[in-house]
Amino acid sequence: MAGIKFDSVRRVFGKTVASNDVSLEIKDGEFMVLLGPSGCGKTTLLRCLAGLERVDGGRIYIGDRDVTDLAPRDRKLAMVFQSYAVFPHLTVFDNIAFGLKMQGRPKDEIKRRVQEGAELLQLQDYLARYPAQLSGGQRQRVAVARGIVMQAQVLLMDEPLSNLDALLRLQMRAELKRLHAEIKATTIYVTHDQVEALSLGDRIAVMKSGRIVQCDVPMNIYDDPASVFVGGFIGTPPMNFLKGVVSAEGAPQVVVGESRIAPTPAQTPALAARRGQPILLGIRPENLAFASSAQRNTLRGHVVVVEPLGSHKLLTMQVSGETIKVSVPPDQSVASGNDVWLHFDADKIRWMDAGSGDTIH
Amino acid sequence: MRSKVESALPYGLLAPTLLVVVLLIVVPIFQAFLLAFQGSDGGFTLAQFQKMVHDTAFLDALKFTFLLLIFIVPLQIILALAMALLIHKRFRGHSIFLYIYAIPLAISDLAAGIAWLSIFTERGYLNSILHSLGIIDKPFLFLSYQNLPAVFGTIVIAESWRATAIVMVILLAGLEVIPRDYFEAADVFGATALKRTLFVVLPLLRPSLQNALIIRTIFAFQTFSVVLALAGRVIPVLTGEAYYWYAANRNPNVAAAYAVLVMVFTIFITIMYFRLLKTTDAEAGYD
Ligand SMILES: Nc1ncnc2c1ncn2[C@@H]1O[C@H](COP(=O)(O)OP(=O)(O)OP(=O)(O)O)[C@@H](O)[C@H]1O
Ligand SMILES: [Mg+2]
Numbered sequence A: 001m002a003g004i005k006f007d008s009v010r011r012v013f014g015k016t017v018a019s020n021d022v023s024l025e026i027k028d029g030e031f032m033v034l035l036g037p038s039g040c041g042k043t044t045l046l047r048c049l050a051g052l053e054r055v056d057g058g059r060i061y062i063g064d065r066d067v068t069d070l071a072p073r074d075r076k077l078a079m080v081f082q083s084y085a086v087f088p089h090l091t092v093f094d095n096i097a098f099g100l101k102m103q104g105r106p107k108d109e110i111k112r113r114v115q116e117g118a119e120l121l122q123l124q125d126y127l128a129r130y131p132a133q134l135s136g137g138q139r140q141r142v143a144v145a146r147g148i149v150m151q152a153q154v155l156l157m158d159e160p161l162s163n164l165d166a167l168l169r170l171q172m173r174a175e176l177k178r179l180h181a182e183i184k185a186t187t188i189y190v191t192h193d194q195v196e197a198l199s200l201g202d203r204i205a206v207m208k209s210g211r212i213v214q215c216d217v218p219m220n221i222y223d224d225p226a227s228v229f230v231g232g233f234i235g236t237p238p239m240n241f242l243k244g245v246v247s248a249e250g251a252p253q254v255v256v257g258e259s260r261i262a263p264t265p266a267q268t269p270a271l272a273a274r275r276g277q278p279i280l281l282g283i284r285p286e287n288l289a290f291a292s293s294a295q296r297n298t299l300r301g302h303v304v305v306v307e308p309l310g311s312h313k314l315l316t317m318q319v320s321g322e323t324i325k326v327s328v329p330p331d332q333s334v335a336s337g338n339d340v341w342l343h344f345d346a347d348k349i350r351w352m353d354a355g356s357g358d359t360i361h
Numbered sequence B: 001m002r003s004k005v006e007s008a009l010p011y012g013l014l015a016p017t018l019l020v021v022v023l024l025i026v027v028p029i030f031q032a033f034l035l036a037f038q039g040s041d042g043g044f045t046l047a048q049f050q051k052m053v054h055d056t057a058f059l060d061a062l063k064f065t066f067l068l069l070i071f072i073v074p075l076q077i078i079l080a081l082a083m084a085l086l087i088h089k090r091f092r093g094h095s096i097f098l099y100i101y102a103i104p105l106a107i108s109d110l111a112a113g114i115a116w117l118s119i120f121t122e123r124g125y126l127n128s129i130l131h132s133l134g135i136i137d138k139p140f141l142f143l144s145y146q147n148l149p150a151v152f153g154t155i156v157i158a159e160s161w162r163a164t165a166i167v168m169v170i171l172l173a174g175l176e177v178i179p180r181d182y183f184e185a186a187d188v189f190g191a192t193a194l195k196r197t198l199f200v201v202l203p204l205l206r207p208s209l210q211n212a213l214i215i216r217t218i219f220a221f222q223t224f225s226v227v228l229a230l231a232g233r234v235i236p237v238l239t240g241e242a243y244y245w246y247a248a249n250r251n252p253n254v255a256a257a258y259a260v261l262v263m264v265f266t267i268f269i270t271i272m273y274f275r276l277l278k279t280t281d282a283e284a285g286y287d
Helices: A042-050 A092-102 A107-120 A136-148 A166-183 A194-200 A218-223 A228-233 A268-272 B002-037 B047-054 B058-088 B094-106 B109-120 B125-132 B148-176 B180-188 B193-204 B206-221 B225-231 B238-247 B252-276
Strands: A004-013 A016-026 A031-035 A057-062 A077-080 A154-158 A186-191 A203-208 A211-216 A240-246 A254-256 A259-261 A278-283 A289-291 A298-308 A313-319 A322-328 A339-343 A350-353
Touching: A004 A042, A016 A042, A016 A057, A016 A211, A031 A042, A031 A194, A042 A057, A042 A077, A042 A154, A042 A186, A077 A136, A077 B180, A092 A107, A092 A136, A107 A136, A136 A154, A136 A166, A166 A194, A186 A194, A194 A218, A203 A218, A203 A228, A211 A218, A211 A228, A228 A240, A228 A278, A228 A350, A240 A322, A254 A278, A259 A298, A298 A322, B002 B047, B002 B252, B047 B058, B047 B252, B058 B094, B058 B148, B058 B206, B058 B238, B094 B148, B109 B125, B109 B148, B109 B225, B148 B206, B148 B225, B180 B193, B193 B206, B206 B252, B225 B238, B238 B252
Parallel strands: A031 A186, A031 A203, A077 A154, A154 A186
Antiparallel strands: A004 A016, A004 A057, A203 A211, A240 A254, A240 A278, A254 A259, A278 A350, A289 A339, A298 A313, A298 A339, A313 A322
16 A cells, blocks of 8 residues: 655745645545646655655655655655656666666566566667667656656656657557556656646646645546636636626625626625625636627627637637637637627636635635 | 857867977977987987886886786775765765865875875884884884885875875766766665665766776876885885986986886876776767
8 A cells, every 4th residue: 555645744945945834645546646837846745755855844654654764765666757867878778677677676577577668658669779869758758667667656757748749748648547547556747738637637736836725636626726826727728817896785796897797596605795895707718608699697708819729719808808718619700809798607607716816615 | 250260269278278288298208208219329229228127126116016006096996986975975064074085185295205104104103103002012114125015005005095085076076967866866766875876876977987097097107206205215116216217327318218118008008998988979978
């Protein structure tokens, strides 16, 4: 059993708090994705777990072992480094075999497992080459292969596919998913690619400035972002936010520009508590649709840019003085300069506090 | 126009160094060759070399020069590597160690030899300490011609003390430019400290090791002042004989023959190192 537990893990570099009392539990065999802007502390968290960075506070557990003070090699995990760290003096074969050799595995087993790993990452033809003779993407795949052939109980991957072309990335993503289903290693996977995060993760932990701001299954992260930050970070394009004010009298409504938006019955009590206060309305681009006329829950919008993207058209629009993105079906007839009505279902709206940015429930 | 200026730039920048090298190294080498091969009539001769080879001290000088090399070079490389790895760990106070290790670098070799003489001589510090501790009751003659292994040992110790630091500095500089990721990857993938050193650190350090070996070996061939201070001619070495022929026998020609011999050995060994420790560009990590 190799669940992972971070208990108030803290790591400070000078004035930068790279890990700000992070607590996170990852179940045995779970695939956890870390997502967050550059410099938010994802790599630091992995390095603390791997023992490459000492912690300034808190404890780390793998299974029921407290590994906080163990040397890296006693933690028995495998890692794909963000910088690859592929040994320049070893061939691709010897690089992939490195960990297995350190474990003193028999020669034929090493050979078999290296072959398997190389095949999975399409490196069979390069086994005799040195890293300097490989492209960046190939080097990265060597790093991934070196990590996965270990079949360790805990596998850490720091942006393992970041340097691959789109097609290869798609293939590798599926391979990694299949591999995880097979081996069931407890995995932490850092990525900037949201599709990867949504497709691979059993759960996603979204980080910001050294903290985990939301950790949940992918669909909840997407549908129910905990804050403006998460909603604005997840999704391409991300969630739209419009400023509004809760009506002071009558049934609680939110005034956005010239429109009045009525909440669902479930949302009503929370809004009733904020009469007269500013509020943010969050809505995803694909939850907005054209309407023929002003109805309940419509907004007046002015089309600025139309981008046909094949599977849909992406519109940039002005609504009550703010710029939003709207995704419409590819056959929707629309041109820049049009003024249209936008409709949405009230249950697709997420209300956020205008000050803190936190979602209101 | 511009490209012409640019392509001339490296040569321009190298020119001062080249000038110094030519004046202080190439010209003297040329003169040494002349002296070594020139007879009294000004014509070519091997008489000086015959004189050198038939000299009674020659074989001993040859033997001890190589013995010193065989003992000192590996010892220093291992010591220096251990010191460099220790400092590279960046433990608390590691920079103090660096300064302490570097002290011998600032001391001239003759001064170092004399310092060690005052330790090992009959009434030196070592004998005083051993005596006051009651370990010996009369001074041990470390530097007596009757006890050549002891004399030899003191030279090895003194030379190692004097010149290990330079090797360490070269190796440490080599270590510092290796990205730490490689060592970290080795750690994560289960390498013990020994395996990490053997399979990751040493191979990546190979270019620096090569430099250190070459420099150290050249210096070992030139070992002179320390030997002179501690052993006089009890332990003859090639450079010592060159000095002896020049200063005592007033025969610069035979002295030059010794110098040429030392140079030939040095060049030969340097080429050998390059061959043995050759890395392909790919292995060295160059694109
Ligand atoms: N060794 C270090 N010394 C000083 N500051 C550091 C060090 N390592 C990381 N930091 C700082 O800690 C913060 C978190 O860095 P970290 O590498 O964990 O970010 P990240 O989330 O992995 O970013 P990216 O997505 O760009 O890889 C950054 O602000 C970084 O500048
Ligand atoms: Mg990172």
